[in-house]
Amino acid sequence: MVASSPFPSCFGEYAMQVAEMSSGNRTTHNLIACIYCTKLCSCYHVITISWCKNQTGQGFSVAVDNPSAAASPSLPKVGLKPWVSWKKQGKKAMEVDGKRVQIFWDMTAAKYSSGGPEPQESFYLAIVFHGQILMLLGDKKKEAYDATQAKPLLKEPILLSRREHIFGKKYYNTKAQFCESGRSHDIVIECHSGGAREPRLCVRVDRRIVVHVKRLMWKFRGNQTILVDGLEVELFWDVHNWLFNPDLGNAVFMFQTYFPSSHLKSCNYGEQESFPVQVFKGRDFEKLSGFSLLLHAWRIE
Structure with a gap:
């Protein structure tokens, strides 16, 4: 991320505590990190699922944090090396607040879109605590319940933030669902920064220029x-590197959705209770809960 970017912190310090998978080599930048809020050990926790892909393979990691704790302890992270070293199906245990949490996964038949790191179908990733499924990703739900022998999911976790790396020459494409009850939208970022034409930026949502x-x-x-x-x-956008340092870095875009309390019910966010929310000063309402999409756009020459 650009150091001088003016973007605000989306969900507090814990929101972006994702292991940085990038380096000077752009081929290592294929990373998607999703941050969820769920209930764990009688309080709300933030779970980060990171999907990564590089030249040697692909894998994922799971991190759990408790933002409501007075002192945020260093909790273990389940990290899987590329598939050449790990089985595509298995389980792993970790300790959170002195309690045992199990993680089950099956990626043997997983299908991916456009060579991305995140599986789209034919997989499952389940997090189990005290015989109860806390999070279940993927479409192989029956197989997940058979493998975990755990009780069904009581309440869907809330997706707080999605961080993604996208690639292109002039057009950069991705999809996003801004509300739990809403549909998935096509997002296209178009940037003209070379040639005789004056540099300009265009962002479309479902082909509509926004x-x-x-x-x-x-x-x-x-x-x-x-x-x-x-x-x-x-x-928010920051395309400084595209214009002035094209060989050094990427552009950054952030879509921040604000949900006043009147919208929470329609978006299936359920009870607000103690969910971590960001306080934005200068607005008509004091507390807003929402979804953040952070895009790192890399130019391919």
């Missing part, structure tokens, strides 16, 4: 409010 920035040499950082599914989404 942001069009001209005079990009002067407006390489900024933000704008857009509407998706009837909800306000704040879009």
Whole structure:
């Protein structure tokens, strides 16, 4: 991420505590990290699932944190090396607040889209605590219950944030679901920064232009409010590296969705209780809960 980026912290310090998978070699940057909130050990915890892919293989890691704790302890992380070293199906145990948590997975038949690191179908990843499934990803749910012998999921975890690396020359594509009850949207980022034409930036959601920035040499950082599914989404961009340091780094985009309390029920967020929410000063309401999509856009020459 660009060091000088003006983007606000999405969900506190614990939100981006994901092991940095990148280095100077851009081929190692294929990483997707999803941050969820769920109930664990009688309190709310943040679970980070990171999917990665590099030249030697692909794998994932699981990290659990307790943002409500007075002193945030260093909790263990389940990290899997590339598939050449690990089985595509297995289980692993970890200790959280002195309690045993088990993680089960089956990626033997997993299918991926466009060579990305995150499986799309024919897989499962389950987190079990005290005989109860806390999180279940994937479409092989029956196989997951057979393997874990655990009680069904009581409440779906809340997806707080998604961090993704995308690649392209002029067009950068991804998908995002901004509300639990909403549909998945196609996002296309288009940037013209070379040739005789004046640099400009265009962002589309489902082919509809939501942001069009001209005079990009002067407006390489900024933000704008857009509407998706009837909800306000704040879009931040930082394309400084694309314009002035093309060989050094990537551009950064963040879509931050704000959910006032009146929207929480319609989005299936359930009771607010003690879910970690970010307080944004200067707005009409004090506490907002929402979803954040953070994109690292890398230019392929």
